[in-house]
Amino acid sequence: MKSLPKTRARRWFVHGRVHGVGFRWFVQRCAREIGLTGWVRNEDDGTVQAYAVGIEEQLDRLAGLLHKGPAVSDVRSVDQAEASVETHRSFEIR
Numbered sequence: 001m002k003s004l005p006k007t008r009a010r011r012w013f014v015h016g017r018v019h020g021v022g023f024r025w026f027v028q029r030c031a032r033e034i035g036l037t038g039w040v041r042n043e044d045d046g047t048v049q050a051y052a053v054g055i056e057e058q059l060d061r062l063a064g065l066l067h068k069g070p071a072v073s074d075v076r077s078v079d080q081a082e083a084s085v086e087t088h089r090s091f092e093i094r
Contacts, residue, residue, distance in 0.1 A: 005055040009038070009083040012066055014048040016076035023048050024093045026070040027062075031091040034058045038086075041094035053085055 014023070019042055027040040027050050036059070038052035052062055069075045 005057075007053060007085055008056055008059060009051065009053045009085045010059050010063070011081050011083040012050045012063065013043070013079040014050065014066055014069070014075055015046075015078070016069075017074040018048045018069065019046060021073040022070050023073050026073075027066065028091055028093050030065045031062055034061050036062060037088035037091055039088065039092045039094045051083060051086075052091070053088060 024040045024042065027048070031038065031040075031050075031052055034054070036052040036054040038050065040048060040050040043049050050062075050066065052059060054062075063078070063080060066078050067075055
């Protein structure tokens with residue numbers, strides 16, 4: 001019998017021109033389409049932080065999109081780390 005994929009969580013810090021370019025809305029739309037829960041927010045240091053819960057394939061898909069961002073953004077780097085799984089109802093902008 002095949003086991004269900006394990007739920008995981010990841011946190012990302014996205015660096016570059018990511019404020020004022022619709023980055024959080026881009027992340028929210030992508031995460032919801034992929035089926036992830038969690039949140040995204042602007043940080044005071046100019047980065048965007050995202051936290052998502054799902055299976056590994058979903059998280060990998062979002063990670064790839066974070067490296068691209070919306071057309072008007074300029075993503076320079078993305079720091080990624082495993083995180084503790086938290087329960088969220090949807091994917092929200094904070």
